[in-house]
Amino acid sequence: MAPRTIAPFGPQHPVLPEPIQLKITYEDEKVVDVLPAIGYGHRGIEKACELNEYPKNIYLCERICGICSCIHGITYCEVVERLWPVEIPPRAKFLRTIWSEMSRTHSHLLWLGLLADAFGFESMFMQFWRIREKVLDLLEMTAGQRVTQSISVIGGVRRDLNGEQKKKCIEVLKEVRKESEALIGVLANDYTVKARTVGKGVLSKDQAIALGCAGPTLRASGVCEDCRMQKYQAYGDLEFEPIVETAGDSYARAVVRARETLQAIDLQLEALGKLPAGDINVSVKGNPPANEAIFRSEQPRGEVFYYAKGNGTRNLERLRVRTPTYANIPSLLVMLPGCELADVPIIALSIDPCISCTER
Amino acid sequence: MGIIHTSRIKSPWIIHFDNSSCNGCDIEALACLTPLYDVERFGIVNMGNPKHADVLVITGPVNYRTARVLKNLYAQIPDPKMVIAVGTCACSGGVFHNCYNILGGVDKVVPVDVYVPGCAARPEAIIDGVVLALQKLAQAQGVAK
Ligand code: SF4
Numbered sequence: 001m002a003p004r005t006i007a008p009f010g011p012q013h014p015v016l017p018e019p020i021q022l023k024i025t026y027e028d029e030k031v032v033d034v035l036p037a038i039g040y041g042h043r044g045i046e047k048a049c050e051l052n053e054y055p056k057n058i059y060l061c062e063r064i065c066g067i068c069s070c071i072h073g074i075t076y077c078e079v080v081e082r083l084w085p086v087e088i089p090p091r092a093k094f095l096r097t098i099w100s101e102m103s104r105t106h107s108h109l110l111w112l113g114l115l116a117d118a119f120g121f122e123s124m125f126m127q128f129w130r131i132r133e134k135v136l137d138l139l140e141m142t143a144g145q146r147v148t149q150s151i152s153v154i155g156g157v158r159r160d161l162n163g164e165q166k167k168k169c170i171e172v173l174k175e176v177r178k179e180s181e182a183l184i185g186v187l188a189n190d191y192t193v194k195a196r197t198v199g200k201g202v203l204s205k206d207q208a209i210a211l212g213c214a215g216p217t218l219r220a221s222g223v224c225e226d227c228r229m230q231k232y233q234a235y236g237d238l239e240f241e242p243i244v245e246t247a248g249d250s251y252a253r254a255v256v257r258a259r260e261t262l263q264a265i266d267l268q269l270e271a272l273g274k275l276p277a278g279d280i281n282v283s284v285k286g287n288p289p290a291n292e293a294i295f296r297s298e299q300p301r302g303e304v305f306y307y308a309k310g311n312g313t314r315n316l317e318r319l320r321v322r323t324p325t326y327a328n329i330p331s332l333l334v335m336l337p338g339c340e341l342a343d344v345p346i347i348a349l350s351i352d353p354c355i356s357c358t359e360r
Numbered sequence: 361m362g363i364i365h366t367s368r369i370k371s372p373w374i375i376h377f378d379n380s381s382c383n384g385c386d387i388e389a390l391a392c393l394t395p396l397y398d399v400e401r402f403g404i405v406n407m408g409n410p411k412h413a414d415v416l417v418i419t420g421p422v423n424y425r426t427a428r429v430l431k432n433l434y435a436q437i438p439d440p441k442m443v444i445a446v447g448t449c450a451c452s453g454g455v456f457h458n459c460y461n462i463l464g465g466v467d468k469v470v471p472v473d474v475y476v477p478g479c480a481a482r483p484e485a486i487i488d489g490v491v492l493a494l495q496k497l498a499q500a501q502g503v504a505k
Contacts, residue, residue, distance in 0.1 A: 011429050013408070018378050018386070019426060040425050041380040044459040051458055063455050066384025066480060110387065113394075129394035136391075147384040147480040356383050 018355040041359035065357040070103040079306040082293035092156035097234035101264040107300035108261040156281025184258040197251035201335035201347035214324040215302020221248035227298035250350040323357035371403030375413035381420025384480035385447035410436040442493040448479040
């Protein structure tokens with residue numbers, strides 16, 4: 001038997017900017033065991049949310065994760081609105097959907113870039129991030145911030161889109177779609193990309209269901225499950241069909257995300273076209289009653305679940321968040337053993353881990 | 361002035377460490393490297409190994425678990441080194457100031473040379489921060505910038 005070596009992957013590692021540690025045991029070049037150690041990113045946001053007032057928590061919840069911050073803020077507002085309950089105007093629903101999809105576009109482009117970087121395809125990394133900057137410019141123009149947008153308030157949204165902004169959004173989104181399509185064509189057909197991803201980190205359909213995976217990781221294993229199928233916000237009025245691949249390897253996960261990028265742009269264009277007129281928020285006064293509520297929405301990384309409990313005062317009694325990466329980390333324990341050491345970064349990245357979400 | 365001193369100022373290598381940030385500042389720090397901002401044209405290169413780095417870019421507030429990692433990382437970077445705290449929460453704890461697992465800003469654990477505020481800090485601000493840090497380094501070494 002070859003000697004076994006244990007190597008730490010993280011908490012500071014060039015592939016993953018975030019602090020997670022995987023203790024990898026390997027024999028020759030084959031991984032035999034993996035032990036994830038999490039807890040480096042824990043801040044205690046759930047507890048801190050009990051100390052602040054309702055509207056202030058939006059900013060805290062947005063900072064659970066900076067990449068999908070927009071959807072965290074929106075989901076928090078949705079769950080708090082369900083405590084009353086408050087019905088928000090249709091225009092606000094559409095605007096929330098547009099911003100959610102815009103942040104999905106930027107998040108997926110970011111991930112596709114990081115994937116290219118993980119196997120050393122530097123120029124593709126740069127190209128994806130160049131396109132992503134255009135989406136960030138749109139976010140900045142419409143919401144006022146590049147990364148943490150804070151567009152959602154309890155009872156609706158904070159900002160409206162005027163005609164000129166709408167026109168600009170449509171124009172830029174079309175451009176982004178064309179450019180990403182070309183680049184995704186390269187990603188999907190390139191020999192080197194395929195050599196590094198096809199058949200790496202295979203997760204079968206049964207395993208994915210048994211481990212309770214979420215989001216693109218689940219859909220790449222052939223399970224048709226997407227929170228947007230609940231038709232919340234404006235998704236009921238848009239043409240939406242979840243994207244499913246069946247191979248379950250790193251390549252399939254990349255393809256799911258690539259196709260979702262294009263789909264997200266289509267959804268935005270459709271929503272911009274159908275945007276109803278009217279108010280963007282309803283005024284909500286006072287404290288919510290003692291009540292409980294839940295809400296699930298689809299993050300770029302999968303399903304996020306919020307539970308809120310009010311007690312009639314200015315503060316929440318309890319907020320609970322379950323994030324998609326928490327559901328996806330166990331899949332690494334199935335995918336990594338047996339792979340080559342050199343494939344560890346790609347497989348670890350292929351679930352799109354977001355540690356700051358997971359640990360909060 | 362030797363060539364090493366000059367090139368340290370003209371082409372600093374940075375290493376990025378994420379304490380327990382929300383990722384907002386991390387992706388902005390990473391965006392600095394990409395075509396729109398492209399700091400590589402100034403010779404700034406992102407490194408994975410602390411032993412190769414001159415500038416430590418830190419995002420996020422320090423918590424009880426990362427404090428040890430951060431100290432360790434800081435100790436591995438050869439002198440002279442510069443530390444830049446990127447983002448409001450790295451400067452002071454920011455929105456996370458009353459979270460129970462947070463010690464506070466980065467300066468609770470390692471000495472900080474430049475503070476870049478902003479939540480999230482814009483790439484322009486981060487580049488500005490690195491330039492400031494280099495000026496400080498140049499002064500300390502008596503190299504004309
Ligand atoms: S300063 Fe703000 S955006 Fe940056 S890491 Fe901290 S909370 Fe996130």
